[in-house]
Amino acid sequence: GLRFNTGIGQHILKNPLIVLSMVEKSAIKPTDEVLEVGPGTGNMTIKLLEKAKHVTAFEVDPRMAAELEKRVLGGPLNHKLKIIRGDVLKVDELPYFDVCVANLPYQISSPFINKLLIHKPLYRCAVLMFQQEFAQRLVAKPGDKLYCRLSLNVQLYTKVDMLMKVGKNNFRPPPKVESSVVRIEPRFPRPAVCFQEWDGLVRICFSRKNKTLSAEFRQSNVLEMLNKNYATFCHLQNKPIPENFVIKDYVNDILTKNEFSNKRSRTMDVDDFLRLLHCFNSAGIHFS
Ligand SMILES: C[S@@+](CC[C@H](N)C(=O)[O-])C[C@H]1O[C@@H](n2cnc3c(N)ncnc32)[C@H](O)[C@@H]1O
Numbered sequence: 001g002l003r004f005n006t007g008i009g010q011h012i013l014k015n016p017l018i019v020l021s022m023v024e025k026s027a028i029k030p031t032d033e034v035l036e037v038g039p040g041t042g043n044m045t046i047k048l049l050e051k052a053k054h055v056t057a058f059e060v061d062p063r064m065a066a067e068l069e070k071r072v073l074g075g076p077l078n079h080k081l082k083i084i085r086g087d088v089l090k091v092d093e094l095p096y097f098d099v100c101v102a103n104l105p106y107q108i109s110s111p112f113i114n115k116l117l118i119h120k121p122l123y124r125c126a127v128l129m130f131q132q133e134f135a136q137r138l139v140a141k142p143g144d145k146l147y148c149r150l151s152l153n154v155q156l157y158t159k160v161d162m163l164m165k166v167g168k169n170n171f172r173p174p175p176k177v178e179s180s181v182v183r184i185e186p187r188f189p190r191p192a193v194c195f196q197e198w199d200g201l202v203r204i205c206f207s208r209k210n211k212t213l214s215a216e217f218r219q220s221n222v223l224e225m226l227n228k229n230y231a232t233f234c235h236l237q238n239k240p241i242p243e244n245f246v247i248k249d250y251v252n253d254i255l256t257k258n259e260f261s262n263k264r265s266r267t268m269d270v271d272d273f274l275r276l277l278h279c280f281n282s283a284g285i286h287f288s
Pocket residue numbers: 008009010011012013014037038039040041042043044058059060061064086087088089103104105106108
């Protein structure tokens with residue numbers, strides 16, 4: 001048998017009920033193009049192929065890719081499968097897909113989510129397995145202990161739901177921590193916000209997340225950056241920087257005027273952050 005390399009997240013789902021449940025939750029139609037990341041030996045791939053029109057599977061381990069190929073070769077599902085041998089993170093853009101289903105290697109959770117967030121073509125949903133705590137951060141709401149920058153970035157572009165917890169003994173070899181499956185559905189229309197600006201703001205607001213916004217924006221490194229960006233902004237607009245301009249007071253005025261100074265980032269939702277970003281940007285304050 002194959003030896004599993006846990007260094008690249010090889011924990012094979014051995015419980016067929018979990019595989020079936022993930023496939024069922026993804027509600028694949030016979031016309032769907034499916035993207036799978038890390039098919040491994042193909043336990044889930046076979047089920048996806050039975051439901052979908054076509055499956056594209058990225059697999060970085062050539063031994064696994066060979067195993068999967070052997071499994072479908074000569075069978076009725078073979079023509080529906082395209083195996084891409086390589087690292088899914090190394091492609092500039094993900095291929096087109098209607099549904100993405102993956103028992104992801106945990107090492108690539110964050111970078112893969114980021115790839116999904118910048119993926120512009122509209123897809124129906126992604127049903128993904130993560131480490132439990134990572135999944136809880138994705139779905140966390142304002143006030144929750146795990147609410148963080150990741151929650152906001154994901155919830156800006158998508159609606160995320162927790163589907164099920166999956167104990168470690170459903171995998172071979174069992175990982176160290178529990179897992180969870182989430183369902184991600186892109187928001188339509190896609191919010192028309194500059195992601196660099198958005199993420200720049202959220203990053204500052206969560207740098208000391210239990211403080212008030214006015215405290216977050218009193219940090220000298222933050223003020224220095226905003227001052228530099230403001231100078232660039234004025235230069236690009238061909239406007240002189242106002243005489244006696246003090247970034248600290250300017251930022252504080254914006255926060256106060258818009259009733260944000262005493263708010264705390266951990267209680268603010270996506271719409272609050274969008275409004276805050278708009279207040280700053282329309283006053284010439286930029287985060288990227
Ligand atoms: C958690 S296993 C899942 C295997 C199978 N889908 C299952 O559920 O039983 C993760 C798989 O992803 C592959 N993998 C790891 N990093 C990858 C990457 N960057 N791109 C593509 N595949 C990767 C591993 O070789 C492994 O087969």
